[in-house]
Amino acid sequence: MLPFARVSIIGLGLIGSSLARAIRAKMPTVRITGTDADPGVRERVRELGLLDDVADSPGAAVVDADLVVLAVPLGAFAAVGAEIAPELAAGAVVSDVGSAKQIVVDSLGPLLPETIHLIPAHPVAGTERSGPDAGFPTLFEGRWCIITPPPGADETALARLSEFWSRLGSKVDLMEPRHHDLVLAVTSHIPHLIAYSIVGTAADLEGVTRGEVIKYSAGGFRDFTRIAASDPTMWRDVFLTNKDAVLEVLGRVSEDLAVLQRAIRWGEGDALFQRFASSRDIRRAIIDAGQDTADPDFGRQH
Amino acid sequence: MLPFARVSIIGLGLIGSSLARAIRAKMPTVRITGTDADPGVRERVRELGLLDDVADSPGAAVVDADLVVLAVPLGAFAAVGAEIAPELAAGAVVSDVGSAKQIVVDSLGPLLPETIHLIPAHPVAGTERSGPDAGFPTLFEGRWCIITPPPGADETALARLSEFWSRLGSKVDLMEPRHHDLVLAVTSHIPHLIAYSIVGTAADLEGVTRGEVIKYSAGGFRDFTRIAASDPTMWRDVFLTNKDAVLEVLGRVSEDLAVLQRAIRWGEGDALFQRFASSRDIRRAIIDAGQDTADPDFGRQH
Numbered sequence: 001m002l003p004f005a006r007v008s009i010i011g012l013g014l015i016g017s018s019l020a021r022a023i024r025a026k027m028p029t030v031r032i033t034g035t036d037a038d039p040g041v042r043e044r045v046r047e048l049g050l051l052d053d054v055a056d057s058p059g060a061a062v063v064d065a066d067l068v069v070l071a072v073p074l075g076a077f078a079a080v081g082a083e084i085a086p087e088l089a090a091g092a093v094v095s096d097v098g099s100a101k102q103i104v105v106d107s108l109g110p111l112l113p114e115t116i117h118l119i120p121a122h123p124v125a126g127t128e129r130s131g132p133d134a135g136f137p138t139l140f141e142g143r144w145c146i147i148t149p150p151p152g153a154d155e156t157a158l159a160r161l162s163e164f165w166s167r168l169g170s171k172v173d174l175m176e177p178r179h180h181d182l183v184l185a186v187t188s189h190i191p192h193l194i195a196y197s198i199v200g201t202a203a204d205l206e207g208v209t210r211g212e213v214i215k216y217s218a219g220g221f222r223d224f225t226r227i228a229a230s231d232p233t234m235w236r237d238v239f240l241t242n243k244d245a246v247l248e249v250l251g252r253v254s255e256d257l258a259v260l261q262r263a264i265r266w267g268e269g270d271a272l273f274q275r276f277a278s279s280r281d282i283r284r285a286i287i288d289a290g291q292d293t294a295d296p297d298f299g300r301q302h
Numbered sequence: 303m304l305p306f307a308r309v310s311i312i313g314l315g316l317i318g319s320s321l322a323r324a325i326r327a328k329m330p331t332v333r334i335t336g337t338d339a340d341p342g343v344r345e346r347v348r349e350l351g352l353l354d355d356v357a358d359s360p361g362a363a364v365v366d367a368d369l370v371v372l373a374v375p376l377g378a379f380a381a382v383g384a385e386i387a388p389e390l391a392a393g394a395v396v397s398d399v400g401s402a403k404q405i406v407v408d409s410l411g412p413l414l415p416e417t418i419h420l421i422p423a424h425p426v427a428g429t430e431r432s433g434p435d436a437g438f439p440t441l442f443e444g445r446w447c448i449i450t451p452p453p454g455a456d457e458t459a460l461a462r463l464s465e466f467w468s469r470l471g472s473k474v475d476l477m478e479p480r481h482h483d484l485v486l487a488v489t490s491h492i493p494h495l496i497a498y499s500i501v502g503t504a505a506d507l508e509g510v511t512r513g514e515v516i517k518y519s520a521g522g523f524r525d526f527t528r529i530a531a532s533d534p535t536m537w538r539d540v541f542l543t544n545k546d547a548v549l550e551v552l553g554r555v556s557e558d559l560a561v562l563q564r565a566i567r568w569g570e571g572d573a574l575f576q577r578f579a580s581s582r583d584i585r586r587a588i589i590d591a592g593q594d595t596a597d598p599d600f601g602r603q604h
């Protein structure tokens with residue numbers, strides 16, 4: 001039996017449209033509705049035929065749904081929550097794909113009626129693109145989806161949501177929302193922040209032109225620009241909503257960088273070598289875990 | 303006419319073996335000799351048949367060569383320079399592929415006889431792998447090779463070396479050694495240092511296990527681990543030999559990161575948005591310049 005029969009997706013960008021495509025591919029009998037704040041996006045999703053019905057408002061999109069998934073930037077969660085709350089069917093599961101999770105419990109929880117089950121989730125998958133044309137049905141395959149049920153969450157609702165993501169090809173994990181936010185600060189939010197920062201530094205550095213930065217970017221810099229091309233609205237919201245964990249990890253990042261800086265200043269080759277040599281193990285473990293390709297340079301063409 | 307007829311390559315790892323392969327592919331009549339400090343590498347290069355003759359010492363490898371290319375880590379340049387100096391043929395061009403350039407002028411220049419033309423160069427191309435099996439003939443194609451002639455360098459020697467790299471498919475640029483070192487600090491050395499640093503931070507952070515870091519690395523972290531899997535000896539030498547430029551840029555990196563940190567602390571969404579939004583232009587320019595793929599996520603499989 002399918003975990004859900006009528007799924008509504010609010011926000012039809014990269015993640016929302018990928019979700020629609022994945023449901024179509026893996027659970028073709030599910031009826032998919034949804035909406036997006038942007039009329040152009042709604043129009044495009046209609047053209048692409050990704051949904052059974054594209055509504056013009058969140059309220060209209062969720063009527064009847066047994067699963068509602070918020071796939072908008074985190075800053076829009078409270079507004080969407082307020083709009084859908086009065087329209088939700090009793091017993092519906094409300095979930096999301098947001099990149100921070102405590103904020104979802106805090107901002108959405110109080111808005112929803114008692115008959116609704118809030119089970120936040122985060123598929124750890126994405127690209128630097130955004131919008132409905134950037135989505136694709138295999139985005140979640142082989143990737144982890146972290147579900148962060150609030151204390152006392154309904155077991156059946158949780159089991160159904162786990163089954164839903166498993167059917168989409170994801171591996172499912174459960175976590176405390178706050179722990180999720182710390183782990184993702186390390187594995188995703190800080191890498192993005194650093195990448196944005198370095199790209200800004202390179203663009204503004206006196207003595208080196210932007211043309212030079214672009215020409216010689218193949219030495220490593222271009223890898224940072226990929227991440228730093230990600231959607232600025234989405235990432236602004238991530239840093240505003242996962243502030244505590246991000247600032248905590250950032251403190252450690254600055255300390256560790258200062259240690260390397262000192263080692264370079266004092267010419268401590270052994271310390272540098274040891275630090276650098278230990279990184280290879282993690283790379284190997286990530287490849288062994290199927291979380292990246294082993295092809296040199298990501299298999300990029302030369 | 304070929305720019306050189308007898309090329310000797312000292313150091314037969316990723317770059318040296320790629321150079322041998324590229325010469326074979328593009329200038330098949332060139333006689334290629336060379337050597338490596340590691341007997342296992344010499345043996346492997348013989349098996350692969352990459353060279354016409356694999357010598358057992360740098361001195362023996364360079365006799366007769368009209369171009370000698372050092373492709374060893376920067377820390378080995380002085381030792382190799384001292385070994386080859388007495389064996390070089392009068393009029394030979396000595397060049398290299400080292401990732402920093404002022405150090406090459408300073409360490410190699412004084413060792414070479416007056417009849418030898420030192421023309422340092424740096425092909426801005428590579429992967430995270432090392433050793434002769436990691437090399438491939440198209441590594442330099444479409445990439446820039448930066449040549450950094452010392453003041454008063456012989457024009458003919460410079461023209462021949464430019465022609466040599468052009469024939470291998472590279473685009474050639476000329477630069478002052480010190481300026482090269484600043485530009486590459488930004489586009490290559492600092493990205494590597496940051497990547498090594500972050501990978502270390504993530505591995506040692508209290509509250510988050512290594513297993514969690516590995517599992518959820520697809521959110522951005524895995525990109526950093528690729529760069530941080532690069533050869534530790536090579537990178538130790540880069541930071542020891544390009545210390546001034548690296549420390550200068552690192553100071554700016556820390557300042558810029560502090561600005562973002564403050565914006566997050568004070569919840570300044572507009573400042574974050576503006577900073578993030580400006581990064582997309584550089585990404586686009588890098589893709590337009592043919593220095594990276596436009597495929598989302600580097601075209602990695604999902």
Ligand SMILES: NC(=O)c1ccc[n+]([C@@H]2O[C@H](COP(=O)([O-])OP(=O)(O)OC[C@H]3O[C@@H](n4cnc5c(N)ncnc54)[C@H](OP(=O)(O)O)[C@@H]3O)[C@@H](O)[C@H]2O)c1
Pocket residue numbers: 010011012013014015016035036037038041058071072073074076079080097098099100122123124125126127128129130131132231234238
């Ligand atoms: N991108 C990733 O790599 C990734 C990975 C995992 C999770 N996530 C999470 O997924 C969510 C969506 O990200 P995305 O990458 O799919 O972004 P996206 O491609 O920019 O799509 C978001 C869509 O939501 C719409 N929207 C904004 N406010 C809305 C509202 N109040 N009501 C209805 N629609 C609204 C946006 O319209 P406008 O264009 O008008 O703003 C846009 O079309 C975020 O919470 C993010 O944290 C992203």
Ligand SMILES: NC(=O)c1ccc[n+]([C@@H]2O[C@H](COP(=O)([O-])OP(=O)(O)OC[C@H]3O[C@@H](n4cnc5c(N)ncnc54)[C@H](OP(=O)(O)O)[C@@H]3O)[C@@H](O)[C@H]2O)c1
Pocket residue numbers: 312313314315316317318337338339340343360373374375376378381382399400401402425426427428429430431432433434533536540
């Ligand atoms: N990797 C890149 O992405 C890249 C890009 C552009 C330029 N470069 C530059 O290219 C050079 C070589 O780097 P690589 O990536 O090719 O490194 P690699 O794959 O580690 O190869 C270097 C080889 O040089 C050998 N070697 C060390 N000392 C030697 C000596 N005194 N005499 C003869 N051989 C010696 C090493 O042997 P052992 O194994 O015994 O040490 C090793 O086989 C470096 O100067 C680097 O800065 C690298």
